[in-house]
Amino acid sequence: xxxxxxxxxxxxxxxxxxxxxxxxxxxxxxxxxxxxxxxxxxxxxxxxxxxxxxxxxxxxxxxxxxxxxxxxxxxxxxxxxxxxxxxxxxxxxxxxxxxxxxxxxxxxxxxxxxxxxxxxxxxxxxxxxxxxxxxxxxxxxxxxxxxxxxxxxxxxxxxxxxxxxxxxxxxxxxxxxxxxxxxxxxxxxxxxxxxxxxxxxxxxxxxxxxxxxxxxxxxxxxxxxxxxxxxxxxxxxxxxxxxxxxxxxxxxxxxxxxxxxxxxxxxxxxxxxxxxxxxxxxxxxxxxxxxx
Amino acid sequence: xxxxxxxxxxxxxxxxxxxxxxxxxxxxxxxxxxxxxxxxxxxxxxxxxxxxxxxxxxxxxxxxxxxxxxxxxxxxxxxxxxxxxxxxxxxxxxxxxxxxxxxxxxxxxxxxxxxxxxxxxxxxxxxxxxxxxxxxxxxxxxxxxxxxxxxxxxxxxxxxxxxxxxxxxxxxxxxxxxxxx
Numbered sequence: 038x039x040x041x042x043x044x045x046x047x048x049x050x051x052x053x054x055x056x057x058x059x060x061x062x063x064x065x066x067x068x069x070x071x072x073x074x075x076x077x078x079x080x081x082x083x084x085x086x087x088x089x090x091x092x093x094x095x096x097x098x099x100x101x102x103x104x105x106x107x108x109x110x111x112x113x114x115x116x117x118x119x120x121x122x123x124x125x126x127x128x129x130x131x132x133x134x135x136x137x138x139x140x141x142x143x144x145x146x147x148x149x150x151x152x153x154x155x156x157x158x159x160x161x162x163x164x165x166x167x168x169x170x171x172x173x174x175x176x177x178x179x180x181x182x183x184x185x186x187x188x189x190x191x192x193x194x195x196x197x198x199x200x201x202x203x204x205x206x207x208x209x210x211x212x213x214x215x216x217x218x219x220x221x222x223x224x225x226x227x228x229x230x231x232x233x234x235x236x237x238x239x240x241x242x243x244x245x246x247x248x249x250x251x252x253x254x255x256x257x258x259x260x261x262x263x264x265x266x267x268x269x270x271x272x273x274x275x276x277x278x279x280x281x282x283x284x285x286x287x288x289x290x291x292x293x294x295x296x297x298x299x300x301x302x303x304x305x306x307x308x309x310x311x312x313x314x315x316x317x318x319x320x321x322x323x324x325x326x327x328x329x
Numbered sequence: 330x331x332x333x334x335x336x337x338x339x340x341x342x343x344x345x346x347x348x349x350x351x352x353x354x355x356x357x358x359x360x361x362x363x364x365x366x367x368x369x370x371x372x373x374x375x376x377x378x379x380x381x382x383x384x385x386x387x388x389x390x391x392x393x394x395x396x397x398x399x400x401x402x403x404x405x406x407x408x409x410x411x412x413x414x415x416x417x418x419x420x421x422x423x424x425x426x427x428x429x430x431x432x433x434x435x436x437x438x439x440x441x442x443x444x445x446x447x448x449x450x451x452x453x454x455x456x457x458x459x460x461x462x463x464x465x466x467x468x469x470x471x472x473x474x475x476x477x478x479x480x481x482x483x484x485x486x487x488x489x490x491x492x493x494x495x496x497x498x499x500x501x502x503x504x505x506x507x508x509x510x
Binding site: 058060062063065066067074077078094095096097098211249250280281282283323325328329 | 350377378379381386387388390394397398399400401402405406408409410413415416421423482484
């Protein structure tokens with residue numbers, strides 16, 4: 038019995054005295070609370086291809102976006118596969134806070150001015166946090182082009198259109214992100230009487246990173262419209278994101294020529310599968326106006 | 330009975346031994362990259378560490394996402410493209426302060442062990458100072474770190490200028506470890 042006691046003593050004395058190995062110390066560190074962290078960089082840019090992503094820049098960052106859509110690839114060699122005809126959108130986005138961004142733009146297509154307000158409602162986070170990121174987007178566009186028929190009674194309000202979107206995205210892995218874009222489009226003036234001024238669309242898109250700095254993107258919008266007057270098509274786009282520090286270069290092929298929501302979601306005329314495809318690019322340059 | 334008392338005394342002593350571990354109540358790590366075009370600096374106050382004053386064993390864990398930069402986009406790229414913090418969330422050091430003396434006051438010391446950054450482990454020796462006070466220990470160090478040693482690629486077409494060697498500064502303040510159990 039006494040022997041056991043002594044053994045116990047020896048153990049009691051030895052156990053804590055055994056120095057903790059580095060490994061044990063590391064385990065002690067790791068068992069401390071792991072807080073859920075916010076998932077960042079679901080997409081490289083604030084635009085997927087034509088439309089917006091859930092991303093906004095951080096407070097104080099201004100993005101200058103130069104976007105081009107050339108003519109149709111199937112115009113052939115005479116028009117250098119569309120490259121002779123370019124439409125351009127110049128845009129400025131500014132992040133007021135980490136959640137709130139605003140932007141303005143001017144497109145040569147239909148001489149359109151556009152503006153938007155974008156708000157990050159929810160950001161995906163690891164662990165028990167939010168499973169998706171959620172961003173609300175409200176856009177307005179004014180067509181500046183002269184009226185096709187100046188003798189008709191043309192109202193200034195007819196130039197206006199609005200698109201509202203809820204962008205829902207999830208970064209499934211560091212490579213794969215997918216996004217859903219339920220959208221409401223309101224056009225003050227539509228082509229025919231039988232058309233509804235307010236229609237809905239559902240977009241789906243995503244990106245897959247093929248290297249650390251290059252991803253493949255795809256985007257599609259289904260437009261719910263009865264009485265489609267001139268056989269408008271749904272917009273399809275496929276492209277690449279190439280990120281080089283302060284710039285994101287986006288190169289793509291799409292059947293839309295317009296770079297504002299109303300135009301590409303509701304009024305795309307090209308048939309992607311018949312080769313009515315426009316080559317295009319977006320160049321995003323970020324400037325940190327206010328540093329942390 | 331006597332033996333039980335003996336046992337208790339020994340237990341108390343061993344509990345005291347237990348208390349020779351120190352945990353960092355604050356840990357600040359920063360790095361500085363000096364390049365012709367642009368100096369880059371990032372700070373992290375979320376670093377953790379435990380130091381065992383009995384044998385000099387010391388471990389550090391620094392969450393990569395805790396580094397903050399003046400330019401937010403740079404911070405995103407640091408996480409996404411350079412350190413790949415989704416895959417490798419922490420930078421760690423596991424090692425031993427080889428010439429540690431358990432005495433109060435300031436002493437120069439060298440930590441020898443394994444540094445793991447971006448999933449790449451390297452044997453390193455880092456010099457620093459230890460300042461032991463009554464109820465706390467302050468350890469600080471400044472050392473150069475070669476970016477290429479940890480397979481962190483800097484692509485040629487990059488608009489930031491990043492130094493091949495960055496200077497890392499660390500300052501940790503420790504207090505005696507208290508188990509919550």
